[in-house]
Amino acid sequence: MRIVVIGSGFGGLAAAIRLQAQGHDVTIVEKLDKAGGRGYVFEQDGFTFDAGPTIITAPWLIDELFALTGRKTEDYIKLVLLDPFYNIRFEDGSVFHYNGDRDAIVRQVGEFNPDDVAGYLKFREKAWEIFNVGMPLIDKPFLTAGSMIKMLPDLIRTRSDISVAALADKYLKDERLRQVFSFHPLLVGGNPYKTSSMYALIHKLEQQWGVLFAMGGTGALVRALVQAFEDLGGTIRFESEVKEITVDAARKRTTGVKLVSGEVFKADAVVCNGDVAQAYRTLLPPEVRPSMSNAKVERMRFSMSLFVIYFGTDRKYEDIAHHEIIMGPRYKALLEDIFEKKILADDFSLYLHRPTATDPSLAPPGHDCWYVLSPVPHLGGDVDWAAVGDRYRDRIMGYLEERYMPELSKHIVSERRIDPRYFETNLNSYLGSAFGPEPVLTQSAYMRPHNVSQDIPNLYFCGAGTHPGAGIPGVISSGKIVAELIGGAPARALAPAPELSLR
Ligand SMILES: Cc1cc2nc3c(=O)[nH]c(=O)nc-3n(C[C@H](O)[C@H](O)[C@H](O)COP(=O)(O)OP(=O)(O)OC[C@H]3O[C@@H](n4cnc5c(N)ncnc54)[C@H](O)[C@@H]3O)c2cc1C
Structure with missing residues (x-):
């Protein structure tokens, strides 16, 4: 079958690799200029900033994907075990080395x-x-x-x-x-x-x-998965945003996709890895999806968004571990501000990422590469990010400088940041949610948007917004579900291994 996969997040890549290995003819069409979705990479001033996921768990799910090429994970990428997994720091100065x-x-x-x-x-x-x-x-x-x-x-x-x-x-x-x-x-x-x-x-x-880390950064894992997909014979097209999933309404079948550029890709099945809520709302006309009306989609609860500052320092902070969870003064009440009241609180809890603790190649010699992330409300609240972003940034960096990173402001040599608007605009996510529908019990399993459309049986969904949910293990598993629903040759007869172009 000819299959088009919309989006090259971890879920899309997992589905595409499996489907290609099952003997289908798979093309990924990706809006951005690089693969990875939330796992995009910003390269700036000699620093390699992984934009999103950094914590790798359930490594066998990754092994399964590379095994479909007839090779092993270590032929493509080196995953290393971290210790500690995280330091969890509290306002009273105590630290739990998890x-x-x-x-x-x-x-x-x-x-x-x-x-x-x-x-x-x-x-x-x-x-x-x-x-x-x-x-x-x-x-x-x-x-x-x-x-x-x-x-x-x-x-x-x-x-x-x-x-x-x-x-x-x-x-x-x-x-x-x-x-x-x-x-x-x-x-x-x-x-x-x-x-x-x-x-x-x-x-x-x-x-x-x-808890593992991919040497070269999560971006290196993304590139390795793209390589595995291409080694299997799959095709990936960048800067190819889908405007419409085309549907033969009489037959209740998708016939492929149409790009913003006007280009059309015919397909026997379409797998959508883009944000489920936004895909239903914007890529399919309401009359072909009675089971997923805009009202139904908009009634769901959506996860929070994120404010992330990526920065490089011209010195190292060796006391800081690869992953640091920095708990602020409030826990339950702060979570309520973010998820329920959807207001930007004065305080915050942070996740601080220092990948150069494990892989110094991500920064110039003697430098450290960082990101600091603060969970914030999605765009369903009324925070004006254009107005408050700079101040919020200063508060976070000031807090880090005062408590954990002496003279930080003097040592920043590279910086950029994202806020909920990035998730809405760059990643096409409804309300700028960073993880799709919130993982509450009433939005889980059967009650989460399904992996196949109820109205168009050859339209499939994988990724954070669908079952089982967000996180690399979840979305890779959603790709497996979709591939099994579509079917194909159960095991691919392995051709002699082509030369590896990535190690
Ligand atoms: C900052 C951050 C940190 C995280 N940390 C971790 C972590 O440490 N560990 C972990 O396991 N998980 C983590 N997560 C969660 C995890 O990254 C995501 O759940 C997962 O990567 C989402 O994958 P996905 O398959 O849903 O695709 P996405 O990453 O959402 O990618 C979807 C892709 O579809 C493309 N697309 C959308 N619409 C269209 C269209 N119309 N046409 C063409 N292409 C389109 C987008 O450009 C994008 O590339 C983190 C998330 C964030 C944001």
Whole structure:
């Protein structure tokens, strides 16, 4: 079959690699000049800034993709295990070094609060139990209500109805430890107080398989996946924005896509990796999608957006780890400001990324490469980013300078930033949401936008906005679901390996 994939995010690349390996003739059409979507790369003043994802988990999902070329992941890219996974810093000066060493975790829990050790061990056991229920669902399509109903006994047993934060609160007393073991939903666009406790499985995922980093940056992983796709014979076209998914309304079939340039790509099936909400609202006329009206799409709750400052320093800050989570003075109330009230608070919690701690090649010698990220409301609030952006930037950089990075302002030699408008404009995301529909239970599995259109059976969706959800493991799994729904040769007869052009 001829298949067009709209978008080259991790989900689109995963779908495209699998479909090409299944014997289809796949073309990716990507709006931007480079692949990766949220995993875009800004190169500036000798620094390589990964724009988005930096934390790699569930490495076997990546291995599966490269294996489809008949080679191994390490033939394309080097993934390294980090230790610590993250430092989690608190306003009182305490630091939790979160890694995969069970004894070190238990020891630190005891140092934070001796009374919480037994509770942590129970929380850990619970996370393992949840993992065993939740992880097998990550690559299963949920296309019928029945598929969800079948899961109910497991969901009830593992208390998926309560939030990750409620789970942490149940087992831990120390407020800082509650944050250490509940912040993870933020990595996939969820408010820990609203996201199902199912997401506690991330704890086990990280503990067992670790947190990894791609040498050369996440952008190098994107390039490696593009290379794998091309090695399989696939085609990728950049600067090719889709304006319309063409539909034969009488047959209820998509016939391909039409680009903004007017160029038409005929296809037997289309896979959309662009933001689901925006795709339904803008790429398909309402009359061909009665199951997904604009009103239905707009009724969904959307994840927060992000304010990210990328900067380079002409000195190194060796005391700072690769990943730092910097908790501000408020947790629950700040999350409410971001997700519910949609206001820009005076305080913030930050994620600070220093990839040169692992791979110095991302900056000139003696320099450090950084980004600092603050979760902020999506554009459904009324924050005027053109007016407040500079001030917000100064507050964040001032805070870092005062508390963690002495004389920072004197050492910045390169800088750029994005705010929610970037997600709306560059990445075509509804409301500038950074992660698509919020991962609440009522927007999960069968209740999340499906991986195949209910109205147009040869139109498929993968990526953060569809099942199972955001994050690299989630979107890669959505690509697997789509490829399995479309079908094709189950295993590709491997041709002699062509010369590798990327190592
Ligand atoms: C700052 C940031 C940090 C993150 N950190 C992590 C992390 O550390 N670990 C992790 O696992 N996850 C992380 N995430 C989440 C993760 O990056 C995303 O969930 C995931 O990359 C989204 O992939 P996707 O397949 O949905 O595609 P996207 O990345 O959303 O890409 C979609 C692509 O479609 C293209 N497109 C859209 N519309 C059209 C059109 N009409 N025509 C042609 N092309 C179109 C876009 O240009 C884009 O390239 C982070 C996200 C952000 C924003």
